[in-house]
Amino acid sequence: MEWETSLTKYSKYQAAAGLSERTIAGRDELLRNLISFSKVRRPQLITTEDLLDFLNRPHYRTGGPLSPGTKQVERSYLQNWTRWMHQSGYIAYDPGSRLPRVKVPRRQARPLSIEHINALMNSDIRQATRDKVTILANTGLRIGEVVRIRKSDYDWHTNSFHSSRKGGLIQTIHANSAVQEVAQRKAKERSEWWFPSPYTSSQFPNGGGHVLMKSASTAISKAMRRIGITDTRLTTHSLRHFYACILLAQGTQLHVVQQLLGHASLATTQLYIQVGEEELKQAVSQLPTIGQRIPDSHNTDSRNQLLTA
Template structure:
């Protein structure tokens, strides 16, 4: 079977499983790159092709893990369908991914983001991420119909195709009252719909740079980390935080309960101070012993 023929049956399988369009697109993209990089049709791929693809130096651990999951799903499907007789992905090693630590903005940094020349549109994006925990793609798709001011809720079309109705934070309620009908961030250039999630990420990065924040580990997604971190730090119930952040696993939410850098510095402050001795004191100690 050609790559196109394999894609057609795998696409039907994924749609039948009600996978999100973004998940389907990501899987097909990874498989297309595999065939192109390794210069081999997908049905002829061997385990060493997969290991070589995952082992590329330009990939981060999380990307390697995602890639491995896609290969496992795809080649398990081909085996079960009888397209191939041996699953090459079964011989892939487990990808070790370092523990993920949240990278939140401080409240002072968020003040800088909002007051350093960002346009109203960008300021609205910052607030949605920091006060509702929205991801970039979710921010991009906010529509006036998603906001129910009477019920005090916001409808979010989230990761994995799930839809959630969550309470509005008072800051976002106030923001919503000032927004017009339709998409909050409509596409430009005569296109229908809303802007892309990548455009939101780019605008948030521009706001960070304009604010003079030099820590490049802080991204647009870090505003979502701020949301989760502040909830936990404020004493919110961890299950409630899970629901608000829409994590499928509580273990993901529990990452936000880890001790933060500021908390660790404050913990060190409880230790008593001490003068550093200029000498070892060995001579005087010996003299006292000889007396």
């Protein structure tokens, strides 16, 4: 079986299982990257060693290793595909079943500060990049959700728009004044997409599509590095973290922030609760005073008598 046949059959299988188009497209893109990286001619020839080499490849942008979180997601995608290949009878054994579990450190919020964002907005970035930063910081959307916004998604009566979020969730996003300004500018442009691309891609082989998530994320990350943000933990996704941390710091109820972020679990939203140093000091200062007991002279004399008896 050829690669294209395998990918087509796998996509049909996932669609029948009710998976979202976004999930299917993400898995397809990963497998195409595997094909390009491994140079394996047919899917039946993929080995565990090929999958290990792929997970250990350098990051396309930084040149460093992939983050544990990225490895964990990619491992699950690869295992899902190899399990399907094995259960469908296309391969004799499941090479993905032998992949080691990925140790992922406990997640923490990594928000950009308002100073970071102001510096970014005041730099010489392109207007399209500036608009993406505005939307990310004011809606909490993921970059992959931002690039897919269409004119027809926007409701001018309510100043809100629909977004297809992770897990196939369709959610109404309310636009504040900053996002409304972006919407007014986009309404005057010719394309149906807010962020159209002049190029063809695997998603849009005939053109007429939107900017791809990876391209948009890379543009923002490069702009961040140009203005001196050198902490590699701060990425495009840190704008989403900024949004969540600001809302929680201002007293927005946790379940409201969960809804705004499109999280399925409240536990995920809790990761964005940041505790400052002053709050930690204040908490410790409220502990009862427990000091070392200094023995009185009577007890000291008694203890000395026992020692010399």
